[in-house]
Amino acid sequence: MSKYHVDEHGFYGEFGGAFIPEMLYPNVEELRQHYLEIMASESFQQEFRKLLRDYVGRPTPLYYAERLSEKYGSRIYLKREDLCHTGAHKVNNTIGQILMAKRLGKKRIIAETGAGQHGVATATVCALMGLPCVVYMGEVDIARQAPNVARMKLLGAEVRPARSGSRTLKDATNEAIRDWINNPEDTHYIIGSVVGPHPYPDMVARFQAVISEEIRHQLLEAEGRTDPDYLIACVGGGSNAAGTYYHYLDQEEVQIIAAEAAGKGVDTGESAATSALGRVGIIHASKTLLMQTADGQITEPYSISAGLDYPGVGPMHAHLFQTGRAQFIPVTDAQAMAGGRELARLEGIIPAIESSHAFAVLEMGAVPPDSLVVINLSGRGDKDLQTYIDYFDLT
Numbered sequence: 001m002s003k004y005h006v007d008e009h010g011f012y013g014e015f016g017g018a019f020i021p022e023m024l025y026p027n028v029e030e031l032r033q034h035y036l037e038i039m040a041s042e043s044f045q046q047e048f049r050k051l052l053r054d055y056v057g058r059p060t061p062l063y064y065a066e067r068l069s070e071k072y073g074s075r076i077y078l079k080r081e082d083l084c085h086t087g088a089h090k091v092n093n094t095i096g097q098i099l100m101a102k103r104l105g106k107k108r109i110i111a112e113t114g115a116g117q118h119g120v121a122t123a124t125v126c127a128l129m130g131l132p133c134v135v136y137m138g139e140v141d142i143a144r145q146a147p148n149v150a151r152m153k154l155l156g157a158e159v160r161p162a163r164s165g166s167r168t169l170k171d172a173t174n175e176a177i178r179d180w181i182n183n184p185e186d187t188h189y190i191i192g193s194v195v196g197p198h199p200y201p202d203m204v205a206r207f208q209a210v211i212s213e214e215i216r217h218q219l220l221e222a223e224g225r226t227d228p229d230y231l232i233a234c235v236g237g238g239s240n241a242a243g244t245y246y247h248y249l250d251q252e253e254v255q256i257i258a259a260e261a262a263g264k265g266v267d268t269g270e271s272a273a274t275s276a277l278g279r280v281g282i283i284h285a286s287k288t289l290l291m292q293t294a295d296g297q298i299t300e301p302y303s304i305s306a307g308l309d310y311p312g313v314g315p316m317h318a319h320l321f322q323t324g325r326a327q328f329i330p331v332t333d334a335q336a337m338a339g340g341r342e343l344a345r346l347e348g349i350i351p352a353i354e355s356s357h358a359f360a361v362l363e364m365g366a367v368p369p370d371s372l373v374v375i376n377l378s379g380r381g382d383k384d385l386q387t388y389i390d391y392f393d394l395t
């Protein structure tokens with residue numbers, strides 16, 4: 001039995017589970033009963049692998065970053081998820097889930113989105129499969145993320161505003177859950193990270209595990225060994241990190257680093273550093289670490305990076321933190337932006353600001369020299385250009 005993968009009850013240590021309202025039980029149970037069998041079937045694997053290759057563009061390269069390596073005195077490889085179709089790792093999961101939905105006989109897809117990246121990845125695969133798609137999005141986020149709203153609409157999705165509460169991600173999530181309760185027969189809910197009720201965290205981790213599967217092969221080819229000394233990824237909900245770590249979780253000699261968003265600083269009240277600030281609670285139907293007030297109200301997170309701006313973390317990561325298997329490093333906006341600019345100047349690659357958090361740990365001295373390092377470059381920076389412009393005054 002693995003210490004770090006999900007157990008038969010849907011838990012990672014004390015975290016995880018499915019704390020769902022009664023009315024959601026049939027939907028989640030249907031998925032729980034079938035997901036492993038469907039994923040293991042040959043026809044599923046064939047279709048999944050083919051789309052990953054021909055549509056997403058996998059395998060993504062494992063690129064030896066020579067100038068970055070020179071600067072830090074280590075051998076540093078970048079896993080190029082930024083080269084995936086739609087610009088980030090999220091599509092690995094949405095492809096997997098749309099194939100799952102089809103095999104479960106579902107005719108309609110719903111999703112929630114914060115910054116819009118998951119909404120775009122979902123709208124993309126719905127267009128690919130010709131399925132109707134409704135994306136719930138907070139009214140405030142719709143106003144802030146106009147280009148992604150336009151992308152979703154161009155792809156044929158309907159974007160429904162969530163007008164309750166703070167009109168952001170958690171309100172969109174509530175609306176999506178309400179929709180699912182009302183449409184249990186024909187609708188599949190595509191969750192975008194390793195969060196939500198069991199089996200979602202495990203299912204999403206398995207779809208993203210293609211990342212670590214490829215790293216093992218590619219590192220063996222490049223370095224004559226499958227295992228690096230260090231694996232580094234940024235953590236919002238934790239899906240790109242889960243995919244990067246997946247095949248290495250039980251190899252304790254591989255050091256795992258999780259970069260989380262400290263915003264303006266862990267103690268400033270404007271942060272999303274869940275491991276540093278979170279306490280045990282329930283969010284999105286899962287028991288995990290969660291930023292909350294003394295009486296259990298979820299705290300609004302803050303990060304310059306929209307994809308890391310989440311008050312919780314997936315249950316696998318809560319467990320990795322609690323057991324000490326992974327080292328969680330809070331990275332401020334300023335450290336992340338500097339890390340992103342450095343990658344642009346040393347390697348000619350402009351990362352998503354989420355990914356920039358992973359690069360910042362190099363400058364923070366988290367990796368000793370002479371190490372073999374793999375950093376997951378979760379996405380490209382095109383979507384963040386305006387933030388880079390404003391931050392560095394590039395006009």
Ligand SMILES: *Cc1c(COP(=O)(O)O)cnc(C)c1O
Nearest residue numbers: 193236237238239240307354379
């Ligand atoms: C959404 C996103 C993230 C954060 O999500 P995880 O589930 O933690 O991976 C990180 N990087 C990029 C580029 C993203 O789009």
